[in-house]
Amino acid sequence: MSRRIDRRVRDAAPIRDEDVRSLPLDSEGELLNAIVEESRDAxxxxxxxxxxxxxxxxxxxxxxxxxxxTAAVGVFALVGVQLTSDGDLQTGPDRVWASSVLKVADAxxxxxxxxxxxxxxxxxxxxxxxxxxxxxxxxxxxxxxxxxxxxxxxxxxxxxxxxxxxxxxxxxxxxxxxxxxxxxxxxxxxxxxxxxxxxxxxxxxxxxxxxxxxxxxxxxxxxxxxxxxxxSAMPSSVVKPADRANEVKQMLAGLPLPDGFDAGKLTEGDGVNDRYQLGAQVSGAVACAWIDQWATARDDGDAAAERAAAEALASSRRWPILNEMNAEGDYPEVLWDHADAVNGNGKVMGGKGAPVEVAAAEGLGCDQL
Missing domain, CATH: 3.40.1000 (Protein Transport Mog1p; Chain A)
Incomplete structure (x- = not known):
């Protein structure tokens, strides 16, 4: 696609005071919840x-x-400034945005x-x-x-x-x-x-x-x-919250998952995601789970579980989402370095020779999961 944003943009407030006053009283609270978030300490x-x-x-x-x-953030044809039955907020004559997305954009x-x-x-x-x-x-x-x-x-x-x-x-x-x-x-x-x-x-x-x-x-x-x-200016690579669960499911397709892997946390969140970043979160969560199993099994002397984790990580070079991302960024290469370390001497050179489970905390964000 090569269409450009309308150049005649104007600095307009998304919701005016008179729009708020025109809403039924029982909807006003929903509106405020949709567009207001208190500042958190820096x-x-x-x-x-x-x-x-x-x-x-x-x-x-x-x-x-x-x-x-734009399909990326979900636009629906409705008329007027109003709350929909699902609690989403209409901000213009031709579209309505999910309240969670609006909360970010409004702030x-x-x-x-x-x-x-x-x-x-x-x-x-x-x-x-x-x-x-x-x-x-x-x-x-x-x-x-x-x-x-x-x-x-x-x-x-x-x-x-x-x-x-x-x-x-x-x-x-x-x-x-x-x-x-x-x-x-x-x-x-x-x-x-x-x-x-x-x-x-x-x-x-x-x-x-x-x-x-x-x-x-x-x-x-x-x-x-x-x-x-x-x-409307967001590119098609943006994943809106309503699409996140389906996107995560698609990204997990073709990835070996360890027993007890919980994909539910990956589908949570009300922010807006770039597909690359979401792909890193999904593939990283899977890799971190396997690295944790590998390290635990090695310490416990569970050769079968250790071998299963090593084989799963070795297959990461065939994970569809990583190959998609590799054309755009270096995260797949970082993950593959950790997979190679698991199937090698257990040391990640990018982590200055650190044990793979230690290097993965920062390199793959495993400490954030």
Whole structure:
């Protein structure tokens, strides 16, 4: 698909006060529950949890944006601003969004790059507190991240330590600190950070052909948009909560599962997921379960269970979801390194020779499961 988002976007509030007042009293509570989430305390540290590794690439995935419809986030033809019988919220004349998706979209900074054919090509798992999305235009790629405003000063200090400071740029009404990373040779790597309400935002763009002028132009072209426009801009790789259970079931197809494996936790959650990130969660959960069985069986002297786990992990190079993901990112390679370690000397070189069960805690996120 190559359709572009309607360029005539306007900074419109998704729900007006008069819309709320027009609702029946017994529906108002449902509405507030759908669109309001109380702020949680920001983490003490500023280091964000690492997302599954993904290659930076100039390969353009031209997944277009449209205001008419997008299957990724589920649009239904209804009229008027109202709550549906399922508790979902209608925000425009042509569509209704699931309340869990709306809650995220209503809270986070909704920005698009309104220039030169920029489109959203990736949206990682994101929630009210943090998230990331990628824009592309031809060979140009820009990654937009948002996180708690409490982390802003630490991130700016970190960038200032490893990059050269450039003149500030106004971005969507705020002044952004702009940097160019040092020691990148022919690869130009720019980043900018600014605050908006409860969030700290960062836009990063890099490449051998990327110029400071192009980066500044992209910054200045960032525009706030409405909930409808922002959700409609999501690429088809985005998995909405209503689709998550089915997507997880499909991803588990062809994967050997250990006895007692609980797929239920994988289907939970009300955030928005990029298919790559969801694939990493699913395949990682299976691999971690097998690694745990392997380590436990080895310690208990259960040769049969140890062998079964090793064979299951050896088959991971044939897991369909990993082969799908391998064209886009490095997470499959990381998982396969752990599988090779299980079937080798039990040490993961990427983990500096750490035992595979130790390396997997961070490398595969097993400590988060």
């Amino acid at each position: 983490p003490d540290g500023f280091e964000a949890e690492a997302a599954p590794a993904r290659r930076r690439s100039t390969r353009t995935r031209r997944i277009g944006m449209t205001l008419a419809a 986070v900074p909704r920005l698009t790059i309104d220039a030169n054919g920029w489109t959203v090509t990736r949206a990682d798992e994101f929630h009210v507190d943090d998230g990331e999305m990628t824009f592309e235009s031809g060979d140009l790629r820009a990654d937009l991240t948002w996180r708690a405003a409490a982390t802003h000063a630490d991130y700016v200090a970190d960038r200032a330590h490893s990059a050269d400071r450039l003149p500030t740029v106004e971005v969507a009404g705020a002044q952004a600190d702009v940097f160019k990373y040092k020691g990148t040779g022919a690869y130009n790597d720019f980043t900018a950070l600014w605050k908006s309400g409860r969030y700290s935002l960062e836009l990063r763009m890099g490449g051998e052909q990327v110029t400071q002028e192009q980066f500044v132009a992209a910054l200045r072209a960032l525009r706030p948009v409405s909930v409808d426009q922002w959700l």
